[in-house]
Amino acid sequence: MEERLLKIQKEAEEALKKAKTLEELEALRVKYLGRKGPLTLFIQKIGDLPREERPSLGRLANEIKKDLSREIEEKRGRLKERQALPSLDLTLPGKKPPLGGLHPITQVLNEVTGIFSRLGFRIVQGPEIETDYYNFEALNMPPGHPARGMLDTFYLTKNTLLRSHTSPVQIHVMEKEKPPIRVISLGKVYRYEAVDASHLPMFHQVEGFMVDEGVNFSHLKGVLEVFLNELFGPKTPIRFRPSFFPYTEPSAEVDIGCLICKGKGCSVCKRTGWLEILGSGMIDPSVFKAVGYDSEKYTGFAFGVGIERIAMLKYNISDMRLFFENDLRFLRQF
Amino acid sequence: MKVPLSWLKEYIDVKLPPRELAHRLTMAGVEVSHIQKSGNDTILELDLTTNRGDCASIIGVAREVSALINRPLRPPRISEKDKKQKGIIKVEIKDRKGCPRYTGRVIKNVRIKPSPLWLKERLKSMGIKPINNVVDITNYILFETGQPLHAFDLNKIKEKTIVVRRAKEEERITTLDGRRRILDKSILVIADGKRAIALAGIMGGEATQVTNKTKNILLESAYFDPIVVRRGTKRLNLFTESSYRFERDVDSQGVLTASRRARDLILELAGGEEIAFVDKNLLSRKPKRIILRKERVNVLLGTRLSWNQIKGILKKLGFKIKGRSVEVPSYRREITREIDLIEEIARIHGYHRIPSILPEGRIASYSQEPFEKLVSKVRKTLVTCGLREVVNYGFISLEEGKRMSFAPREIIKLINPLTERQNIMRPSLIPGLLNNLIHNLNQGNSIVKVFELGRVFSPKKEQMALGALLSGEGDLYDLKGILEALCEELAIISPRIGSTSLPFLLSGRGGEVLVADKRVGLLGEMNPNVLSCFGIEERALVFELDLREFLLGRREKRFRELPKYPAIVRDIALSLPEKITSEELVQTIYSLGGELVEEVKFFDLDRGTQIPSGHKGLAYSISYRAENRTLKDEEIKRLHQRISLGLEKRLKARIRK
Numbered sequence: 001m002e003e004r005l006l007k008i009q010k011e012a013e014e015a016l017k018k019a020k021t022l023e024e025l026e027a028l029r030v031k032y033l034g035r036k037g038p039l040t041l042f043i044q045k046i047g048d049l050p051r052e053e054r055p056s057l058g059r060l061a062n063e064i065k066k067d068l069s070r071e072i073e074e075k076r077g078r079l080k081e082r083q084a085l086p087s088l089d090l091t092l093p094g095k096k097p098p099l100g101g102l103h104p105i106t107q108v109l110n111e112v113t114g115i116f117s118r119l120g121f122r123i124v125q126g127p128e129i130e131t132d133y134y135n136f137e138a139l140n141m142p143p144g145h146p147a148r149g150m151l152d153t154f155y156l157t158k159n160t161l162l163r164s165h166t167s168p169v170q171i172h173v174m175e176k177e178k179p180p181i182r183v184i185s186l187g188k189v190y191r192y193e194a195v196d197a198s199h200l201p202m203f204h205q206v207e208g209f210m211v212d213e214g215v216n217f218s219h220l221k222g223v224l225e226v227f228l229n230e231l232f233g234p235k236t237p238i239r240f241r242p243s244f245f246p247y248t249e250p251s252a253e254v255d256i257g258c259l260i261c262k263g264k265g266c267s268v269c270k271r272t273g274w275l276e277i278l279g280s281g282m283i284d285p286s287v288f289k290a291v292g293y294d295s296e297k298y299t300g301f302a303f304g305v306g307i308e309r310i311a312m313l314k315y316n317i318s319d320m321r322l323f324f325e326n327d328l329r330f331l332r333q334f
Numbered sequence: 335m336k337v338p339l340s341w342l343k344e345y346i347d348v349k350l351p352p353r354e355l356a357h358r359l360t361m362a363g364v365e366v367s368h369i370q371k372s373g374n375d376t377i378l379e380l381d382l383t384t385n386r387g388d389c390a391s392i393i394g395v396a397r398e399v400s401a402l403i404n405r406p407l408r409p410p411r412i413s414e415k416d417k418k419q420k421g422i423i424k425v426e427i428k429d430r431k432g433c434p435r436y437t438g439r440v441i442k443n444v445r446i447k448p449s450p451l452w453l454k455e456r457l458k459s460m461g462i463k464p465i466n467n468v469v470d471i472t473n474y475i476l477f478e479t480g481q482p483l484h485a486f487d488l489n490k491i492k493e494k495t496i497v498v499r500r501a502k503e504e505e506r507i508t509t510l511d512g513r514r515r516i517l518d519k520s521i522l523v524i525a526d527g528k529r530a531i532a533l534a535g536i537m538g539g540e541a542t543q544v545t546n547k548t549k550n551i552l553l554e555s556a557y558f559d560p561i562v563v564r565r566g567t568k569r570l571n572l573f574t575e576s577s578y579r580f581e582r583d584v585d586s587q588g589v590l591t592a593s594r595r596a597r598d599l600i601l602e603l604a605g606g607e608e609i610a611f612v613d614k615n616l617l618s619r620k621p622k623r624i625i626l627r628k629e630r631v632n633v634l635l636g637t638r639l640s641w642n643q644i645k646g647i648l649k650k651l652g653f654k655i656k657g658r659s660v661e662v663p664s665y666r667r668e669i670t671r672e673i674d675l676i677e678e679i680a681r682i683h684g685y686h687r688i689p690s691i692l693p694e695g696r697i698a699s700y701s702q703e704p705f706e707k708l709v710s711k712v713r714k715t716l717v718t719c720g721l722r723e724v725v726n727y728g729f730i731s732l733e734e735g736k737r738m739s740f741a742p743r744e745i746i747k748l749i750n751p752l753t754e755r756q757n758i759m760r761p762s763l764i765p766g767l768l769n770n771l772i773h774n775l776n777q778g779n780s781i782v783k784v785f786e787l788g789r790v791f792s793p794k795k796e797q798m799a800l801g802a803l804l805s806g807e808g809d810l811y812d813l814k815g816i817l818e819a820l821c822e823e824l825a826i827i828s829p830r831i832g833s834t835s836l837p838f839l840l841s842g843r844g845g846e847v848l849v850a851d852k853r854v855g856l857l858g859e860m861n862p863n864v865l866s867c868f869g870i871e872e873r874a875l876v877f878e879l880d881l882r883e884f885l886l887g888r889r890e891k892r893f894r895e896l897p898k899y900p901a902i903v904r905d906i907a908l909s910l911p912e913k914i915t916s917e918e919l920v921q922t923i924y925s926l927g928g929e930l931v932e933e934v935k936f937f938d939l940d941r942g943t944q945i946p947s948g949h950k951g952l953a954y955s956i957s958y959r960a961e962n963r964t965l966k967d968e969e970i971k972r973l974h975q976r977i978s979l980g981l982e983k984r985l986k987a988r989i990r991k
Binding site for chain 1: 360385560582681695706724750796
């Protein structure tokens with residue numbers, strides 16, 4: 001008898017799951033709970049059962065009846081609610097979850113390092129506090145060298161300083177490793193410079209270098225062209241022109257066609273149509289000498305690029321100071 | 335460096351339009367930064383790199399143009415005779431390193447008067463004020479040849495003696511600009527028998543200057559050491575057209591040529607008679623020779639240049655070639671090695687003609703440092719938590735350090751700070767974050783949730799720190815939640831907050847962050863007194879971690895089989911004495927419940943009126959699960975009951991219904 005009741009319950013619950021409309025639900029209610037439904041009939045006929053079974057079976061039948069009618073009512077409620085949903089004014093604004101975001105400098109750094117990662121370069125970090133040796137001397141700038149004047153420096157002691165470029169990382173890496181080497185390094189650099197819209201005492205640089213047998217100037221050009229085309233778009237004009245850095249020879253300054261005026265000449269490019277974007281060159285033999293490499297066997301190239309400048313060009317920002325004010329209204333735009 | 339085209343054309347026949355000429359120069363490494371019209375003339379403004387002192391003159395630029403357009407140079411005609419009469423002036427060089435060559439020329443009975451118009455105009459176009467014919471000629475020759483000259487009034491030179499020596503300590507001189515200067519031993523001077531009369535290579539002295547009354551002059555043309563001159567200009571903070579050229583190295587042979595050229599002009603424009611010439615020359619007269627290998631040129635540049643092409647380029651630049659030996663002209667003293675010659679070849683050949691190729695070859699060790707990957711994951715997680723990244727300067731002020739009560743011995747000071755506001759290296763990211771808070775509050779951004787990843791400094795080490803700040807929204811549990819989310823994402827053992835008090839945190843509301851019992855940072859509410867010192871009235875919550883230490887608490891992520899059997903969840907709400915921590919309570923539940931307790935999850939803290947004073951109300955969901963079977967309601971009912979009773983007994987808790 002009990003099994004019959006449980007079977008009815010199971011059947012009813014399965015039917016309940018399948019009911020999709022209010023009509024189907026009502027038909028179901030009538031079928032199982034109506035006056036001619038199996039449960040009602042069972043309770044009516046309970047007197048036919050042996051006396052000792054009557055109380056427990058009666059209780060069970062009533063419980064099943066109660067549960068089922070509650071479940072039907074709940075489902076009815078849900079179905080009704082869904083059908084009666086009012087229309088909404090969808091011109092009202094949505095509820096935005098609070099968004100975080102990366103600093104624009106980090107975003108540009110990520111983009112730059114991403115490009116070089118795909119070219120097989122790996123990231124190495126160097127210290128911001130350096131010694132005179134790593135920042136200058138090993139990079140072919142002995143005391144009194146004129147190029148030291150271009151890199152006005154903050155000193156902490158007579159011999160320790162805040163690195164004025166990321167190039168010391170070249171020395172650290174080559175002192176520890178043998179070629180082949182493809183490395184990029186990134187981070188803060190410091191210059192003793194008065195603050196204005198395009199000069200700050202601190203900014204970010206990415207340094208890259210590659211050393212192996214047979215690395216030549218055409219490889220320098222190839223890698224940097226891929227980099228600049230990925231960063232600024234495939235049709236960006238690029239030119240390499242001779243320049244001077246103590247730690248590279250030959251040295252090249254790399255310009256891209258002005259992004260603002262498309263080469264016609266404007267105030268951003270000082271009417272030249274070109275924007276100076278990075279410094280590069282073949283690593284000077286004196287640098288190899290400082291790290292104990294045979295410059296007859298190994299050659300290499302190196303380059304350095306200022307991240308703020310790229311970010312300013314990419315996003316059309318005219319005042320560099322905005323980067324470190326960290327105004328949320330500024331940061332939210334990237 | 336300004337180059338008026340009319341002047342340039344005196345020495346080279348150049349017909350290119352100015353823009354084209356500027357482009358050719360720029361692409362050969364002599365950058366033209368501006369083209370400027372001036373009357374009928376056009377002036378090119380050059381931005382010279384420090385290695386190209388040879389281009390700091392009109393003739394120097396003409397020489398470069400001559401190589402670029404393949405036309406001969408037309409140097410001015412100069413008379414080559416010198417009057418070598420002795421006894422009129424004595425020259426003594428005491429610092430041979432500072433001054434390896436000094437020439438003095440005596441011209442008698444000159445007539446000092448204003449220069450002719452053409453000369454005045456030339457100087458004006460270079461931005462120089464005309465003074466009188468003799469002084470103007472020395473300036474003119476400086477621009478024409480790149481060799482700075484100086485004319486002394488001979489009659490004012492004591493004992494008719496020139497001594498080139500280092501200044502004495504505290505020696506004084508009044509320079510041509512009318513300023514009194516106090517010298518020291520680092521500075522090279524020209525002295526007469528008694529006193530310093532000029533700063534060598536930088537500026538002449540007032541006492542011996544050429545005036546309208548001058549009759550006889552001594553014309554100086556010398557070679558001063560670049561490093562000595564540079565030290566002097568830096569020391570005195572005095573930069574002149576003369577020092578600019580000596581710092582970049584002048585042509586050792588040009589010393590004599592320029593002196594002769596000036597003499598010719600003086601005799602022409604001021605009259606007079608040359609009566610004596612002294613030339614003390616310690617410079618090597620042997621030209622530099624370098625062996626050049628064709629293969630090396632092509633290996634380094636990735637080109638296929640023939641020896642003839644290479645020779646052609648070098649010859650145009652004034653190099654002489656014998657076999658593989660290349661002789662460097664005297665005005666290119668910075669060229670000392672084969673690589674320097676290769677650079678010359680590359681820039682005249684044209685960088686644009688060198689092919690662009692992606693390197694192939696051996697794979698360099700490529701795997702990224704695990705730390706770098708983790709750092710980007712940290713950033714990503716914090717951004718997901720709704721925080722904005724900020725970037726601050728690596729330095730802060732000593733004053734801010736004091737407000738935070740950083741120990742003085744932990745502070746690194748800058749010797750030459752730009753401003754008082756940036757005179758120490760930051761020992762912590764928190765002062766920077768507080769400054770970001772102030773800035774944003776002032777701009778009306780009242781909700782500030784930011785983080786920074788950057789180096790912090792102490793005398794012992796420089797390390798990567800992670801800092802975060804919340805203000806205007808959220809409480810300490812929100813901040814702790816962010817830290818916990820970070821740990822979860824990075825698979826770091828869940829952190830505990832210790833109770834050690836820190837001077838800038840509010841006591842009882844913060845402490846050190848411990849991962850596996852190791853101190854990795856701090857978290858808490860900023861002490862309002864410290865905030866007041868920063869001018870902040872709002873509340874601020876912070877954490878700061880030593881990132882490397884923090885990441886050491888990481889475990890490898892491993893997949894765990896999803897449970898096969900369902901869990902049963904029962905809630906428990908209780909009130910218990912304030913001094914009992916949630917941590918203690920949870921531990922007790924685990925120990926009472928045994929292995930069937932899968933997770934104890936906090937969901938409510940109640941300090942309502944129903945809770946007796948000195949007590950707090952806490953509520954947790956306990957999830958029970960067995961690995962190998964479905965749990966029965968009955969057994970969990972009993973277990974839950976046992977836990978409740980146990981808590982009442984052990985922790986003096988009261989179960990709330």
